[in-house]
Amino acid sequence: MVFLIKVAIMGAGLSGLACAITLEQNGIIPTIFEKREVVGDRFVNLEIFLSILTKPVTDVISFFTENYGIIIHPVSNIKNLHIYSENEKSKIQGNLGFISLRGRDSDSLENQFSRQLKSKIIFNSKHTYEELLQEYTHVIIATGDAAYTSKIQVFNESLTVSLRGATIEGDFDKYSVCAWLNNKLAPKGYGYLIPLSEKEAQIVIGYPDYNGIKNINEDQLWENFYKEVCTSLEQDLRITDQFKVKNYIIGLCNTPRIGNTFFVGNCFGSVMPFLGFGQFASILTGIYAALDICGKGNYEQLTHKLRESYKNSLALRRGIELLDNKKLDLFVSGLEGKLGERLFNSKYDFLRIGGAILRPITKTK
Template sequence: MRLKIAIIGAGISGLSCALALERHGIYCDIYERKHTIGNLFPFGEIILQIMTRPCKDPLDFFKKFGLVLRPLNEITRIVIKSPTRKVEIRGRLGYIFERGQGKNSIENQLAQQIKSKIFFNVNANYEDLKKSYDYVVIATGNEMAAKQLTEWESVVSARVKGGILLGDFEPHSVYVWFDRSYAKSGFAYLVPLSNKKASLILVATYTLKEEIEDLWQTFLFRESLKYKMIETFETELESGMIKEHQVGNVYLVGNAGGFLEPAFGFGLANSIKTSFYCADSIVKGGNYDGKVKDVLKGIEKMVELRKEIDNMRDEDYDRLLRIIGNPFIKGLIYKTNFNIMKHMPFFIKLIKKPGQ
């Protein structure tokens, strides 16, 4: 008898899960509340080589799951700025992907590969669907369902403001800023979408909705960012840990399952990984919570790192960049396959001032 599976959300997690299930001959019903595929606002998403180790090339990470995704560009230069310091890193550092509703966005690249039916403009309720489907996969990209289904422990929350810039950009270069005056314990980053267009995003932690505009203007002024801005967008973000990732016949994947990395907000790799683990559990009857343990171990390290970052001062960011700029340290981090992210919480503790 054919399994009946519903997926709520046609984002990266939902589409990845559908693709994984289709490889086993199982076609799903996908429910998407928007009228089309992709984020409402476009932006550039990066995946860095330091985040997918031991895979030396992030594209090899995708290939492990049988995915062929086309990046916009390879990242060969990252410029990191703190209040008084700047570090430039060069090498094969990662890739830029398009997000949003454009035909080359990751979401649309995945959508082109699936045959399952997508029902748009439907605000699906898992409580209703779980009665008429064998399994329901929640891939909404937010924590709302997790808070209803199981115990949710918030790790970090942030307000996000971004814009699309027009100007002259080096398409292989990414810029990152750390400054508590506008990002608090968050950060800002510029990712080129072409040599004439870029996305600029400020992630300000523990920030109220009414505060974000002032922080955004402070950021633009302090960093002298005078590009023409053709659109802006604003949203909120929360990262947390949950007790159970499968409740009865309901599965939680990607950001909806608490798999958003809380230190820097990387979610792409975990979204794909957990979606494939979910599909494997459904098809083979394995324990999903057991399968995601390796993902959770990595997230737990990032929770430690987030706690350390929350207590950093601007002078700590300056000190961090001075250390990263050391040729030996820079080589260790970026020229080897050393898993630096695993040791980052300890590293940050060492550079902070005594008594913090």
């Protein structure tokens, strides 16, 4: 029996657009419903594809091009990673990953993906999931909001985090990323600097909203972090723009597919808890959902490794949360030299191995 496949995609973010691209490649033209006015209608920010987090894939740009026909133009590749703790620092070199641009910019990943599409995008959409379910044979939930998933099914929330960031002007190596592991700057969290160009970069701190951290003076944390970045880079950096995100949910959906409804991106649980990046998994969930609809795979089976990666990443986060600044000093100093470069440039997935070891210790199921 032949029936007409009609696919509705709720959300024009990375996962929804990746799904649409893959459907089009297989002869299915979906309709995309976006509640905002344009693609990428959010604050501009920089993110990274870090190869140590995507193994066995070490080059995500060629991976998506050669395997799925999706073209990504990064801001730059990452050659150097500088990691700072309270009293130590390390430098790691190699083919470490790529920098990407997100949000309200014509070169953002969202806008890059939209230019690879022919599908209709309905902006300022008020359509509900229930309405689309009656009109379309398949619905992709790609709203980017875990809270939306929790209306439909159980969403297993692991933690919420607060983020604060700024665009800064100075002199930067556009191929070098910096990270800070220091509980005085970001309790049980992290800070990072990602360059946009040789004159502009973005700095961010992120930390969990645990009891005891919630009530901390966030303005003082931010001031301390900003001063530390200036000290580490030996520059007086000028802030040109700022953003805040409060209570951002990190978690994993209970079921990737319910009937002919697929949960992708943040609605699936693509943000990896360890360092908070999730672009790689987000794009894959969109692709995998499309392949299932096209009869080329089983979504639950295809996303199984992503679910395991999430759990390993959560175990790593819980493990590093146990470290005080003295132990973070030891950790960072241990990454200096050949050990760190072997860890980051090896073909082996040491984070998967480390996460698997830590799961029973941290009671991560």
